[in-house]
Amino acid sequence: xxxxxxxxxxxxxxxxxxxxxxxxxxxxxxxxxxxxxxxxxxxxxxxxxxxxxxxxxxxxxxxxxxxxxxxxxxxxxxxxxxxxxxxxxxxxxxxxxxxxxxxxxxxxxxxxxxxxxxxxxxxxxxxxxxxxxxxxxxxxxxxxxxxxxxxxxxxxxxxxxxxxxxxxxxxxxxxxxxxxxxxxxxxxxxxxxxxxxxxxxxxxxxxxxxxxxxxxxxxxxxxxxxxxxxxxxxxxxxxxxxxxxxxxxxxxxxxxxxxxxxxxxxxxxxxxxxxxxxxxxxxxxxxxxxxxxxxxxxxxxxxxxxxxxxxxxxxxxxxxxxxxxxxxxxxxxxxxxxxxxxxxxxxxxxxxxxxxxxxxxxxxxxxxxxxxxxxxxxxxxxxxxxxxxxxxxxxxxxxxxxxxxxxxxxxx
Numbered sequence: 123x124x125x126x127x128x129x130x131x132x133x134x135x136x137x138x139x140x141x142x143x144x145x146x147x148x149x150x151x152x153x154x155x156x157x158x159x160x161x162x163x164x165x166x167x168x169x170x171x172x173x174x175x176x177x178x179x180x181x182x183x184x185x186x187x188x189x190x191x192x193x194x195x196x197x198x199x200x201x202x203x204x205x206x207x208x209x210x211x212x213x214x215x216x217x218x219x220x221x222x223x224x225x226x227x228x229x230x231x232x233x234x235x236x237x238x239x240x241x242x243x244x245x246x247x248x249x250x251x252x253x254x255x256x257x258x259x260x261x262x263x264x265x266x267x268x269x270x271x272x273x274x275x276x277x278x279x280x281x282x283x284x285x286x287x288x289x290x291x292x293x294x295x296x297x298x299x300x301x302x303x304x305x306x307x308x309x310x311x312x313x314x315x316x317x318x319x320x321x322x323x324x325x326x327x328x329x330x331x332x333x334x335x336x337x338x339x340x341x342x343x344x345x346x347x348x349x350x351x352x353x354x355x356x357x358x359x360x361x362x363x364x365x366x367x368x369x370x371x372x373x374x375x376x377x378x379x380x381x382x383x384x385x386x387x388x389x390x391x392x393x394x395x396x397x398x399x400x401x402x403x404x405x406x407x408x409x410x411x412x413x414x415x416x417x418x419x420x421x422x423x424x425x426x427x428x429x430x431x432x433x434x435x436x437x438x439x440x441x442x443x444x445x446x447x448x449x450x451x452x453x454x455x456x457x458x459x460x461x462x463x464x465x466x467x468x469x470x471x472x473x474x475x476x477x478x479x480x481x482x483x484x485x486x487x488x489x490x491x492x493x494x495x496x497x498x499x500x501x502x503x504x505x506x507x508x509x510x511x512x513x514x515x516x517x518x519x520x521x522x523x524x525x526x527x528x529x530x531x532x533x534x
Contacts, residue, residue, distance in 0.1 A: 127170040127185035131192050134495050136525045136532075146528050149192070149498045150183030151428055153528060193492050200484050200501070203433045204440055209262035210254055211436065213444040213455040214247070214283070215239070215269050216276035222301050223338030224325075226367060226396045229271070232459025238276045239447040244283050246449055246468050251292060253472035258441070263293035268318070269455060274304040284316040297321045301337070302347040310354035318358065324351060325363040328370040329377055336369060351387055360389040367396045371418050378421065393419045416523055428531055429524055432501040437482045440474050451475070453482055456506040481509040496521050 136144040136153065143161055146153040163175050164185050172180050179185045186192060217238040218229065227233070251264065264287070268280055287294055297320035298313070305324070313322075326348070327333055330341040337343070351360060362381070364374060374393065381387045395415040436442045437454035444455040449468040453475055457463040465475055477483050487502040494517045507513040 124171060124173075126168075126188045127164075127172065127180055128168045128188045129164050129166060129170075130184055130186050132495055132498055133184055134521065134525060136528050144528070144532065145184055146428075146525070147183045148429075148496050148524070149196070149431075151431065152182035152184070153428065153532070154178070154182065154184070156184075193488060196498060196501075197485055197488050200434055200438075200488075207262070207439065207441065209260050209265060209441065210251065210258075211265045211267075211439060211442045212251075213267045213269050213436070213442075215271065215444070215446050215455075215458050216273045216279050217271040217447055218459060219275050220271040220301075221275065221303060221339075222272070222343075224301075224327075225336055225338070226365065228456050229459055233271060237271075237447050239279045239449075241279070241282060243447070243449045243468075244279055244286070247283065247445060248286050248290060248292075250449075250468035250471065251287070252290065254441070255292065257472055260441075263295055265320075266294055266296040266317075267455075268296060268298040268300075269458075270299075272301055272304065273298060274300055274309065277304075277309065281312070281316060287317075295319050297323070299323045301325065302350050303339075303343055305347075305350045305354055307350075307353040307357070310357040314357055320359065321361045322354075322358045323361050323363055325365050326351075326377065326381070327365045327367075328373040329380065332370050332373050336367070348381075348385055348387070351389060352385060355387065355389045362387075362389050362391045364391060364393045365396050366393055366415055366418050368414075371414060374418050375421050391422065393422050395419075416519075416526075428528060429496075429499045431498050434484055434487070434501045435482075435503075435505050437505050438477060438484050438487070438501075440477065443475070453477070453480070454506050456504075456510075481505055491515075491517075494521075496524055499524065 130147055130149065132147050132149040134146045134148060136146050138144075142155050142157050144153060145156050145161070160175060160179070164170055164179060168188055170185055175185070218233055219235050219237060220233050223233070224230070254260075255264075270276075273280065284296070294317055296316070296318045298318055300322065302324035305322075324347070327336050330344040333339075333344040334341045351362070354360060364377060366374060378391070381391070444452040444458060445468060446452065446458055450464045451466040451468060451471060452458060452463055453465060454463075482505055484501070487505065488497065491497045491502050496517065500515070500520070502508055503515045508515060
C-alpha cells in the first residue's frame with residue numbers, strides 16, 4: 123500500500139523570490155531551494171503521493187507520512203535519548219560563598235560567606251552516587267559540573283571528592299563554572315589531574331570599569347583574571363562567556379579586540395544574553411532586549427552554521443541532580459538556595475526524581491510549544507526562565523534569527 127504524505131509542521135520558509143523559495147525543516151535540519159510549483163504541490167495538502175512530487179521532499183523531511191504525529195515523535199526522540207544516555211550528571215555546589223557579587227547572578231539573594239560543603243556531606247554524596255550506579259548499572263562515566271558561589275573557594279572539597287571517586291573506581295569527567303579570579307596555573311594543573319577535562323567556563327562581562335561594576339569587584343580583579351586565563355588556557359579547556367546586558371553591550375567589540383589582539387588569548391568565546399532570574403524587576407544591569415542581543419552577538423562573526431537539534435535542558439534529564447552544600451537535592455541548578463524547591467537529600471535518596479507532572483515533564487513542555495515551528499531546535503528553551511521567571515521565549519524573533527543564520531550559511 124502506498125504511503126501518503128503531508129506538509130511538515132516544522133517547515134520554515136526562509137526566503138522567497140518570484141519563482142522559488144528556500145525551505146528549512148527544523149526537525150530534519152535539511153534546507154533546499156524549491157521551485158514554486160513543487161512547493162504549491164505540498165503546501166497545506168494532505169495525501170501527497172511521492173509519485174507526484176520529487177522523492178527528496180520525503181527523504182529530507184519536508185513532507186512526512188500522514189499517519190505520523192510529529193509532536194509525539196519529538197517526545198519519543200527525547201525519551202529515547204534519555205534511555206541511551208546511560209550516565210549520571212551532577213551539578214555540585216561546593217559552596218554558596220563567593221568573592222564577587224555579580225548584579226545579575228541568579229543566586230544573588232542566596233549567597234553567603236560561610237556555607238561550604240563538608241567532608242561528611244561529601245562522603246554522603248559518594249554513597250549516593252554509588253547507590254544510584256548500583257541501582258541503574260550505568261555504563262558510561264559520571265559527569266560533574268563544579269559550581270558555586272565560587273567553587274574554588276572550596277578547593278579542598280573538590281580535591282577530596284575527586285580522589286574518593288577514584289578510590290571507589292567511579293569513572294568521571296568534570297567541567298567547572300568559575301569567575302577565574304582564583305584560577306592560578308598551579309590550581310589549573312591540579313584541576314586537570316582531578317578530572318576537570320571538560321570545559322572551564324569563565325565570564326568576562328566587559329572591560330575593566332564595566333566588569334568591576336557588574337561583578338562588585340575591582341578593576342585589578344579584571345586584569346588578574348585575564349592574566350589567569352592566559353596562564354591556564356594551555357592546561358584547561360577554557361570557554362569565555364561574554365554575558366551581555368544593557369550595561370555591557372557597548373563594551374563587546376572593544377573587549378573582543380582586547381582579548382584577541384592585545385592579550386593574544388585563544389580560548390573559545392561565546393556571547394551570552396543575561397536574563398533576569400529570581401527577581402521581580404528587570405534592571406538595566408541584568409537584562410538585554412532580544413533584538414539588541416542579536417545585534418551584539420553578530421560582532422563575534424562566528425562561522426555560520428545551521429542550528430542543531432535540542433534534547434531539552436538539564437533539569438528534564440531523569441538522571442540529573444543539582445546538589446547543594448548541605449546535600450540538598452534540586453531538579454534545576456537555578457533553584458539552589460531556595461528551600462521551597464528542595465526535592466530530597468543525598469542522605470536518604472537513591473531513586474530517580476520523578477519529573478512527571480512537573481514543569482520539567484518533557485511531554486508538558488512539548489505540548490505547550492507544539493505550534494512553534496522551531497520547537498525541535500530549543501524544546502522550550504530554559505524551563506526555569508519560562509515557568510518560574512515567566513520570561514517570554516519570543517518565538518517569532520527566535521524564528522527570524524534561525525532564518526538569518528540559515529541565509530548566512532547559504533550565502534557563505
